[in-house]
Amino acid sequence: AQSVTQLDSQVPVFEEAPVELRCNYSSSVSVYLFWYVQYPNQGLQLLLKYLSGSTLVKGINGFEAEFNKSQTSFHLRKPSVHISDTAEYFCAVGVTGGGNKLTFGTGTQLKVEL
Amino acid sequence: ETGVTQTPRHLVMGMTNKKSLKCEQHLGHNAMYWYKQSAKKPLELMFVYNFKEQTENNSVPSRFSPECPNSSHLFLHLHTLQPEDSALYLCASSQDREVVTQYFGPGTRLLVL
Numbered sequence: 152a153q154s155v156t157q158l159d160s161q162v163p164v165f166e167e168a169p170v171e172l173r174c175n176y177s178s179s180v181s182v183y184l185f186w187y188v189q190y191p192n193q194g195l196q197l198l199l200k201y202l203s204g205s206t207l208v209k210g211i212n213g214f215e216a217e218f219n220k221s222q223t224s225f226h227l228r229k230p231s232v233h234i235s236d237t238a239e240y241f242c243a244v245g246v247t248g249g250g251n252k253l254t255f256g257t258g259t260q261l262k263v264e265l
Numbered sequence: 266e267t268g269v270t271q272t273p274r275h276l277v278m279g280m281t282n283k284k285s286l287k288c289e290q291h292l293g294h295n296a297m298y299w300y301k302q303s304a305k306k307p308l309e310l311m312f313v314y315n316f317k318e319q320t321e322n323n324s325v326p327s328r329f330s331p332e333c334p335n336s337s338h339l340f341l342h343l344h345t346l347q348p349e350d351s352a353l354y355l356c357a358s359s360q361d362r363e364v365v366t367q368y369f370g371p372g373t374r375l376l377v378l
Contacts, residue, residue, distance in 0.1 A: 155307075183365045194269070194355055194369040195308075202365070241308070245365045251296065252321070253367060255308040 153178035153244050157256035164232055165264055172227040172259045174216075174242030183245040184225040185253070186216055190238045198240070201225065212236065237263045268292040269370035271356050277376045278346065286341040286373045288356030294368075295361040297339040299331060302353040302372070314339060315361060346377045 156175045164170045176182060183202050187195040199210025206218040216227045225242060242256040269290045278284050290297065299311040313321035314333040328350075330342040339356055353374050357367040 185366070187369070192371075192374075194271075194371040195357075197366065197368065200366060243308075251313070251359060251363065251365050251367070252310060253308075253365075257305065257307050 153182065153246055153254050155242050155244050155254050155256040157242055157259050159259050160257065161260045161262065163262045163264060166234055167231045169230050170228065170232050170236075170261065172240050172242075172261065174225045174227065174256060176223050176225065176242075176244045178223075178244060178246055181247045183247070184216075184218060185243040185245070186210065186214070186225070186227050187241045187243065188212075188238045189241065189258075195241060198227070232261070232263050234263050234265070236261060269356060269358055269368055271354075271370040271373050273373060274371065275374045275376075277378065278343070279378050280346060280348075282346075283342070283344040285343065286354055286356075286375075288339040288341075288370055290337055290339075290356075290358040290368075290370075292358060292368060293360075294358040295336045296359045297333060297336070298357040298359075298367065299339065299341055300355040300357065302355055308355070311341075343375075346375075348377050351375055351377045 154177045185200045186198040199208045201208050201218045209215045214229050239258045239260050241258045243253040245253045272287045296315045301309045310323050311325045312331045317333050332340040353372045355372045356370040359367045
């Protein structure tokens with residue numbers, strides 16, 4: 152079975168600073184990887200996804216992530232954050248032939264401060 | 266993602282009540298999912314439907330009863346719930362069970378008293 156680890160439960164950062172949210176996974180088979188964002192009192196919104204191909208994936212709102220197979224990581228980055236990026240971010244993994252069952256991490260709360 | 270809607274957005278119920286959560290997707294998808302989101306825990310997959318057929322029941326207690334009358338609608342019928350069932354219930358859809366990208370609704374915040 153696959154698993155996802157988001158080591159940081161909270162990440163405080165000042166506005167316009169860069170940020171990296173970490174995600175590591177474990178799986179014995181090929182994976183698909185996702186980042187979702189959840190704003191207060193809302194559902195999950197897809198930020199970006201890695202299915203195959205280029206390991207650098209660009210998403211909405213200026214976010215990007217890099218799939219690193221050797222490190223089993225899929226860290227999320229943004230070069231300059233805004234107050235509006237304050238939200239909870241979830242990493243998720245699915246496996247080929249897994250019947251579209253996603254395994255989610257416990258989430259990272261990003262708090263952007265002035 | 267306005268393609269998936271959920272009603273009600275908030276629900277308070279007693280342990281002896283019966284209520285239903287509704288999910289509707291406007292994306293032309295054929296697979297639908299129920300998740301439970303509790304504080305400080307990863308999202309838990311509850312049920313999966315593909316072309317109206319249930320393909321996954323993740324050991325969910327029988328007090329939760331799903332229904333999928335067509336590919337656009339998904340219900341979660343609730344009865345004799347426990348306080349620990351209080352959570353955010355999220356619905357999601359994907360094109361079908363083989364297409365991995367899932368799109369989520371806004372959720373129903375459930376409080377069981």
